[in-house]
Amino acid sequence: MASGTNEERRAELVRTERRRRRIYAAGAFASSTGFAAVACAGVLALADEEVGAAPPLWLLGAVGVLIGAAGLVAAWRSRPGEAAAELEAGLTRRDRVQRSRNATFLTFAASALAMAAVAANSGLHVQAGEGEGFDHLWVAGVPLLFVVFPLAVAGRGWWGRADVRKWLEDEFTPLLRGRAFQVGYFGLLAGALALYFVGLYRPEWVGVVGPALLAPGAVLPAVWFAVLDRRADPDE
Amino acid sequence: MSDARLGNRLKEARAEQGLTQAELALKVKVSRKTINTVENGVFTPSTTLALTLARALDRRVEDLFYLLD
Numbered sequence: 001m002a003s004g005t006n007e008e009r010r011a012e013l014v015r016t017e018r019r020r021r022r023i024y025a026a027g028a029f030a031s032s033t034g035f036a037a038v039a040c041a042g043v044l045a046l047a048d049e050e051v052g053a054a055p056p057l058w059l060l061g062a063v064g065v066l067i068g069a070a071g072l073v074a075a076w077r078s079r080p081g082e083a084a085a086e087l088e089a090g091l092t093r094r095d096r097v098q099r100s101r102n103a104t105f106l107t108f109a110a111s112a113l114a115m116a117a118v119a120a121n122s123g124l125h126v127q128a129g130e131g132e133g134f135d136h137l138w139v140a141g142v143p144l145l146f147v148v149f150p151l152a153v154a155g156r157g158w159w160g161r162a163d164v165r166k167w168l169e170d171e172f173t174p175l176l177r178g179r180a181f182q183v184g185y186f187g188l189l190a191g192a193l194a195l196y197f198v199g200l201y202r203p204e205w206v207g208v209v210g211p212a213l214l215a216p217g218a219v220l221p222a223v224w225f226a227v228l229d230r231r232a233d234p235d236e
Numbered sequence: 237m238s239d240a241r242l243g244n245r246l247k248e249a250r251a252e253q254g255l256t257q258a259e260l261a262l263k264v265k266v267s268r269k270t271i272n273t274v275e276n277g278v279f280t281p282s283t284t285l286a287l288t289l290a291r292a293l294d295r296r297v298e299d300l301f302y303l304l305d
Contacts, residue, residue, distance in 0.1 A: 006256050090258050094267040171270045171285050232278060233269040 010090065016083040027074030034068025037061070097167040102226035105152070109219040112145050116215035123207040142211045145218040153180055153221045172232070180225035188217030239280045243304045247275045249293045263292045 041061035091099075119142045122135035131139075154177065155168060191213040198213070199206050250260050250271075257275070261268040266285065273279035274289075281289065290297045 007251070010256075090256065090268070092258050092261050092268050094261070095258075095269055098267060098269070171266045171281060172273065172279050175279075229269075232273050 010087070013083045013087050017087055020078045020081070020083065023078040024075050027071045027076075027078060030071025031068045031075060032071070034064045034066070034071055037064030038068060040064075094167045094170065097164055098170065098229065101168055102229050105222040105226045108149075108152075109223045112149070112215060112219045115141060116145070116211040119211040119215075120208050123211060127204070127207040139207075139211075142215065145215055149218050149222050150181075150184075153177060153184075153225050176225055176228045176232070179228055180221040183224040184217060184221030187220035188214070191215075191217040238278050241304050242277070242280055242301060244274065244277065244301050246271075246289065246293075246300055249295050249300055250275075253293055255293075260289075260292065264288045 038061050041057045041064060045057050045061075088096075115138070119138040122131065122138040125131045125135045126139055155173070195206065195210055195213045198209055250257070253260075255263070257271045258268045261271045264271075264285065265288075270279065270281075270285075274281050274285075286297050286301055290300055293300065
């Protein structure tokens with residue numbers, strides 16, 4: 001049976017690919033951690049030449065180089081190969097476009113949280129009456145998160161080409177969307193509640209912690225949508 | 237998302253037709269993921285999709301989906 005053989009082959013590829021991804025992720029993590037340790041050791045050594053000559057910093061640097069190099073080698077050896085290419089070829093265009101949307105959601109969510117952190121810092125300057133042009137710009141940018149993310153998850157604000165957009169809506173997209181908004185709603189409620197108490201007891205903090213408390217609620221639907229979509233198909 | 241009372245023979249019917257998940261997905265205009273989740277009972281399809289699947293596999297809906305009790 002041709003289809004049975006295809007299924008067995010696919011199952012084998014999925015197993016191989018999962019193993020490869022695990023090794024790749026571990027390698028990437030090890031190399032990032034190792035080289036971050038080297039950077040820390042370098043910065044500390046530059047900050048104080050005497051401390052820099054002390055064994056612990058050299059040791060940290062040396063261990064960092066070893067771990068970083070080992071991680072890099074592991075990640076390089078487990079880079080996407082034939083199994084990944086074969087699995088990729090078995091996907092429909094709809095699958096690829098939807099996967100790309102999920103990656104965009106996660107990347108934008110991370111950027112939005114970084115933006116909220118910068119906005120919180122700018123809020124501190126604005127509240128102290130020391131705000132400059134960019135501080136006002138960052139603070140004014142926070143409300144954008146509450147427009148962009150809900151629209152993107154609702155499928156109304158997607159800025160891709162029209163012929164690509166038609167691949168984004170799938171049979172269970174509305175179901176995922178409903179669940180994502182449900183989780184986002186509770187996230188936003190939690191943030192708003194926390195902000196209410198901050199306003200009661202530390203009103204001077206509201207402008208500063210506001211973006212940090214509310215932004216997660218704004219981006220949560222997008223993150224949860226991507227998580228649910230990925231979780232729906234453990235083969236991917 | 238799923239209904240514990242619903243069983244399906246989608247995988248068997250698809251295999252009999254010699255189709256992969258991706259090929260069936262293209263026929264019924266959904267993603268491969270949707271086909272996979274229906275086959276694994278993770279997702280209960282709408283009436284429209286159930287009828288479309290039945291038509292694509294040249295089966296009756298009752299042959300593809302059944303109540304477990």
